[in-house]
Structure formats: structure tokens, C-alpha cells
Amino acid sequence: MDEGLMKTYARADEVFVSGHGAVLQDSTGREFLDFLAGIAVSALGHGHAALTEALRDQVGKVVHLSNLFRHPYTERVATRLCQLTDMGAAFFTNSGTEAIECALKLARKAMQMRGTPERTSFVALEGGFHGRSLGALSLTWSEKYRKPFQPLQKVTWVPPEDVGALKAALAADQPAALVLEPVQGEGGIRELSTSYLQQARALCTATGTLLVHDEIQSGCGRTGRFLAAQHAGVVPDVVTLAKPIAAGLPMGACLTTTALADTFAKGEHGSTFAGGPLVCRAALVFLDEIDRGLLGNVMERGQQLREGLEALQREFKIVREVRGRGLMLGLRLHHSAEAVQKALYKNGLIVNCTATDVLRIVPPFVITAANVQAGLQRLRTTLAAFPGSAQETP
Ligand SMILES: Cc1ncc(COP(=O)(O)O)c(C=O)c1O
Numbered sequence: 001m002d003e004g005l006m007k008t009y010a011r012a013d014e015v016f017v018s019g020h021g022a023v024l025q026d027s028t029g030r031e032f033l034d035f036l037a038g039i040a041v042s043a044l045g046h047g048h049a050a051l052t053e054a055l056r057d058q059v060g061k062v063v064h065l066s067n068l069f070r071h072p073y074t075e076r077v078a079t080r081l082c083q084l085t086d087m088g089a090a091f092f093t094n095s096g097t098e099a100i101e102c103a104l105k106l107a108r109k110a111m112q113m114r115g116t117p118e119r120t121s122f123v124a125l126e127g128g129f130h131g132r133s134l135g136a137l138s139l140t141w142s143e144k145y146r147k148p149f150q151p152l153q154k155v156t157w158v159p160p161e162d163v164g165a166l167k168a169a170l171a172a173d174q175p176a177a178l179v180l181e182p183v184q185g186e187g188g189i190r191e192l193s194t195s196y197l198q199q200a201r202a203l204c205t206a207t208g209t210l211l212v213h214d215e216i217q218s219g220c221g222r223t224g225r226f227l228a229a230q231h232a233g234v235v236p237d238v239v240t241l242a243k244p245i246a247a248g249l250p251m252g253a254c255l256t257t258t259a260l261a262d263t264f265a266k267g268e269h270g271s272t273f274a275g276g277p278l279v280c281r282a283a284l285v286f287l288d289e290i291d292r293g294l295l296g297n298v299m300e301r302g303q304q305l306r307e308g309l310e311a312l313q314r315e316f317k318i319v320r321e322v323r324g325r326g327l328m329l330g331l332r333l334h335h336s337a338e339a340v341q342k343a344l345y346k347n348g349l350i351v352n353c354t355a356t357d358v359l360r361i362v363p364p365f366v367i368t369a370a371n372v373q374a375g376l377q378r379l380r381t382t383l384a385a386f387p388g389s390a391q392e393t394p
Contacts, residue, residue, distance in 0.1 A: 019046025021180030022367040033375045035363040036350045043244035045364035051285045058281040073280035079369030080287050084226040088258030092252045096216035096242030102254035103238045104135045107177035107210045110263050121154040121175045127187030163199045170207045177210040178271040185217035188355030189323040189330030194232040201234045211236040220244045224299040224326035246282040290378040298365050302326040308376035316389045330358040
């Protein structure tokens, strides 16, 4: 097992070979309901016909060019993303982490251009996760991830929803940027309130701090709007996207406002692979599906799922809370979620644990009503098998 690999992952034993929609099949032919979508990635599910067709077509034409040359698709994806996010320009990356790196560099460069080059630090939120490169890792809250790699970039963390602490940190540190996830993913599917997001925006504007929204997990429609912060009517200075953006192919983007669009000079940032023809074709298929109303399904299935999870909360006392919005949901238990997650897996439902006590439910956007019903049934059967799980009747 894992021969020749660095031991960074605890991997399940199954070998998955194919899939259709929100269903995955392993090498023995057994089917699993996929409520994880490769950690909030495979928005169009598995075996999507239009995606398959577009990729086949593009592979036969040109796969890679580098950013030294043009192809017909990068600008189309960038323009559509800017429209959907109220931003002015995009830089493409191969991952979420790289999108964060781009945002951090952009914030520092913007401070230099404004004549405040001493503003190099960052403020971030407790519970936040932004990636694992040295820059992105600096902002990531969990000490377990950071400790072996110190010293890292200077960051001050503030507790979510504490406006006073945020105000004090911005005043004391004079950072280049505040970086936050409108819905914390790895932090346990924790939504920031509309009021907090709006006050964070106002404080950043008042102190000349750039507001970076990390929507790598919450963005691209997962909560039912293209950006989670759009529910609160907040527009940041920079937004990072990745995960579902190219329906499973590795792609990320750092978008910024028209005012900051020219922050990088030529050569100050770059990537060999990013924004290539193949990933851009995939992104266009995803964006076309959004234009055809895919987020309507996210809202409806999200509502169906939430209602089902709330019914489970009423039925089983080990369920503490239902969190999240759209198809970014968490079922918080009263104890570690790991054993339940493993049992779910045995019962043919794929989810994972986040923040130790939360089952993360982030299925493909194309999930059907029947898939949701079947998944809820598997959750119910699994929870019922846990000792002491049933609610006492009053
Ligand atoms: C909010 C957030 N930011 C950044 C990242 C890092 O993205 P990637 O793993 O694509 O580098 C993740 C990944 O889970 C994430 O959820």
C-alpha cells in the first residue's frame, strides 16, 4: 500500500475505477454514493457527457501551450468569472494554495505601490484553512499543520464573529490584508454572519487593508450563489477560487477588482501550466452548466438535504447541529465523527470528517433528489447503529 509515496495521506482501501453522476464504482463493482465529490471538487459529478466530449476534443487538438501564447479559451473563462464575481481581472493557477499565494503577493505589492511597503503582515481567522505552501500555511490556523515548519510569515489570528478583536488587530498590525473564508470548510463548515462579513468589509476599507475572501471551498456556486459572500452582499478586493472551477481538473484563480488589476507588472507572477487549454475547456463546460441553471439544483437539493439532516438531528441525540448552506453542509456530532464516517463508508456513503466532530457533506452539484433521499437513508441506518444514538421520547 502506498508504495513509493510520501506518507502524507491516510487512504481508504477501495480502488475506485469509474462513476456516473453522484455515484462511484469500485474495482469489485460495488457502488458508493459520493457526498464528498473529491473534497468539494467534482461539481458535475462523474462521467459527465459534455465534459467528456469537450476534453476528448481538446486532447486531440492541443493540451498545453504555456502562458507565452494565446488560445481561444483563457480570456473567455476569465471574463465570465469576472462577471460572476464583480471582479476586474483574473490570474489562473493550478490549485487553491497557489491562488492564495497569488493573493498574498498581490496584497504586498499593492501596499508597496501605495507607499506603505512596511505593511507586509496578514490577519486571518481562527479555524481558517488556506493551504500548505509556506505562505498559505502561515495563514492556516491549525497548529498541527504549522508547527513542524516554523518560522512562518507573521500572522495575527482573531476569533470569528468578534468585531472588536478584528478592529484591534487591524489597528495594531496595520497588515497588508485580512484573509478569511466566508464559510470555513476545514474549520467545520462554519458560516460567518452577514453582519460580521459586512463589518469586516467596512473595517478593511477604513484602515486601507485589502480584504481577501478565500472562496476556494465555498465559491463557484457551492452555497447556491456563485460566491458565498454574495448572500451577504459583500464584495472583497481579492477572491480566490479553485476546487469545482474546472469540474475536477486542477485549476484555481485569484481574482481582483479593476482598481487592483494592474498590481503585478510583467514577470512578477507566473505559472507554466496554469490556465491551459484543457482546464479552460473544462471550466467553460462548468460555467455553461451554471448559465443553464445548475445553481437552482444546488439550492433545491441543498434544501432537501438540510431538511433531512435536521430530521436526523431530531431523531438521534448524537447529532448536535446542522451547519452550512446549499451543498456545503456539516452534521456536527457530540463526539468525534471518525467512527461514524467509517461506518457510513461501509454502508456505501462517502463523506469525510472536518474539525474532528463534523461530517462534511459536499456532493456534486448535479446530485439528484433520489441520490439525496438514498444518502439520507444510509445516514439514518448508520446513525441508528450507534449505541445510545436515539432521542429519548419526551
Ligand atoms: C478554503 C481553502 N483554501 C485553500 C485550500 C487549498 O486548496 P488546494 O488543496 O487546492 O491547494 C483549501 C483546500 O481544502 C480550502 O478549503
